[in-house]
Amino acid sequence: MKYNKRNFTETERIYLDVLEGKITDFPIDFWKGEDADLKAGECTRYLITDILEWDKEDILNRVGRYIFKAYRLSGMLKEIYNNSPGKAILMAYGANYFQHIHIPEIQKIDTRYYIKERSLDTAISRLHNLFQGLNDQQIIDLYTVKFIIDMDFHYVLGKFKLTKLQLLDIAFPNRFHEWDFPGYDWSKLENRRRAVLHLLRKRHVPYLSTSEILCTRLYPLVDYMKKSVLNFYSEIYDRDIAKTFSMYIMQIQAEINQNNRPVDIVCSEFHIDSKQYHDFVCEGKRPNTIQMIKFLYRNGAFYHALEL
Numbered sequence: 001m002k003y004n005k006r007n008f009t010e011t012e013r014i015y016l017d018v019l020e021g022k023i024t025d026f027p028i029d030f031w032k033g034e035d036a037d038l039k040a041g042e043c044t045r046y047l048i049t050d051i052l053e054w055d056k057e058d059i060l061n062r063v064g065r066y067i068f069k070a071y072r073l074s075g076m077l078k079e080i081y082n083n084s085p086g087k088a089i090l091m092a093y094g095a096n097y098f099q100h101i102h103i104p105e106i107q108k109i110d111t112r113y114y115i116k117e118r119s120l121d122t123a124i125s126r127l128h129n130l131f132q133g134l135n136d137q138q139i140i141d142l143y144t145v146k147f148i149i150d151m152d153f154h155y156v157l158g159k160f161k162l163t164k165l166q167l168l169d170i171a172f173p174n175r176f177h178e179w180d181f182p183g184y185d186w187s188k189l190e191n192r193r194r195a196v197l198h199l200l201r202k203r204h205v206p207y208l209s210t211s212e213i214l215c216t217r218l219y220p221l222v223d224y225m226k227k228s229v230l231n232f233y234s235e236i237y238d239r240d241i242a243k244t245f246s247m248y249i250m251q252i253q254a255e256i257n258q259n260n261r262p263v264d265i266v267c268s269e270f271h272i273d274s275k276q277y278h279d280f281v282c283e284g285k286r287p288n289t290i291q292m293i294k295f296l297y298r299n300g301a302f303y304h305a306l307e308l
Contacts, residue, residue, distance in 0.1 A: 011042040018072050025072075031079040037091060040080045044092035047071050052149070056097070059089055066154030070145045120170070123156040127171040137217075140180055143168060179218065186220045193236050196221065206293045207233055230288050237293070249280060 008016065014030070017023045031040065048054050051071065054062065063085050068077045081087040130151070131139050148154055148164055157167060168176055178184055179195040186192060195218055200206065208216075210225045225232045248270065255266045267274040276291075 009042055011039045012046050015043045015046060015072075026075065031076050036080055040076050040088065041092040043073055043076060044088050047073065048089075048092070059093075062149070062152065063089060064154055064158060066158050067149060070149065070154070120156060120160055123153055123167065124171045126151070126153075127168070131172075136175065136180075139168075139172075140176070140217075143181075184220075186224070189235055192221060192224065196236050207290065230290060233290065233293065249277075252277060253281065 014023075014026065018026060030036075047067070048059060048063070052058070052067075065074070065077065065083065065085055068074050068085065068088070077083055077085065077088055081091070131142070134142070143164070145164070148157070153164075153167065156162070157164065162170075165176065165178055165181070177195070177198065179186075179191070184191065184195075199216060199218060200208070210222055210229060213219065213225065214222050221232075252266055252270050252272070255261055255269075256263055263277065264274050267277050
């Protein structure tokens with residue numbers, strides 16, 4: 001994110017920490033107290049003037065609630081200004097800043113949202129035209145919060161209560177996912193699991209190597225695979241694989257013991273080496289995750305094990 005180089009106030013510094021992810025949110029009761037209006041004005045001016053670098057004309061024609069939401073000030077807007085962008089601008093800059101502009105024009109910032117061209121079909125058509133000829137990575141790089149604001153797509157997002165990813169999915173169904181974009185939290189196991197399982201289903205494979213993952217948009221996962229690929233997939237599959245694997249081993253045992261059938265023939269039907277079966281059952285050797293995955297995949301039970 002771009003910042004003007006100057007000395008920051010304490011309020012601006014806290015706001016920067018929020019934007020940069022150094023802190024998850026503003027301190028408790030930050031927007032309460034006698035100085036709440038002053039802090040809100042500082043943050044609003046810093047957003048509009050320093051980050052967006054908008055002039056008076058931009059403010060009157062482009063400011064909306066989405067701007068405050070996109071730049072982490074929606075709580076301030078609700079707490080201080082009752083969700084009124086017009087009030088936030090007027091209090092931050094004062095009436096004198098908008099010389100020769102009547103106050104009602106500034107207040108129209110709140111109502112402009114409702115009269116602005118906001119057809120969803122028009123927005124989708126514009127996205128198609130803007131992204132024509134671009135590959136997926138070029139679209140991902142271009143489709144930022146700044147792009148949405150600059151292209152005035154935030155009016156459509158606000159009216160139809162869409163996220164920027166939902167709008168993109170309407171324009172390009174099933175082509176992009178939240179993990180394709182910067183800011184996806186790979187540290188959460190469930191997030192990693194969703195992304196990996198989606199890719200495996202798409203490619204119709206039970207697992208991918210580190211080098212194969214590196215060649216996809218899931219390349220941040222390589223950091224989690226470096227220590228142990230087996231541990232990585234053990235976490236991804238949780239207990240589903242082991243549970244289903246045990247069920248199939250019991251089926252093999254039942255076929256052999258109850259129906260008195262030869263081990264080699266039954267193992268062949270279940271696509272498992274008889275020596276492996278002996279190791280797993282008679283010797284009590286626990287197969288690793290990859291071995292269980294291969295076994296279930298060969299038996300067509302892999303996706304059933306994951307309840308996909």
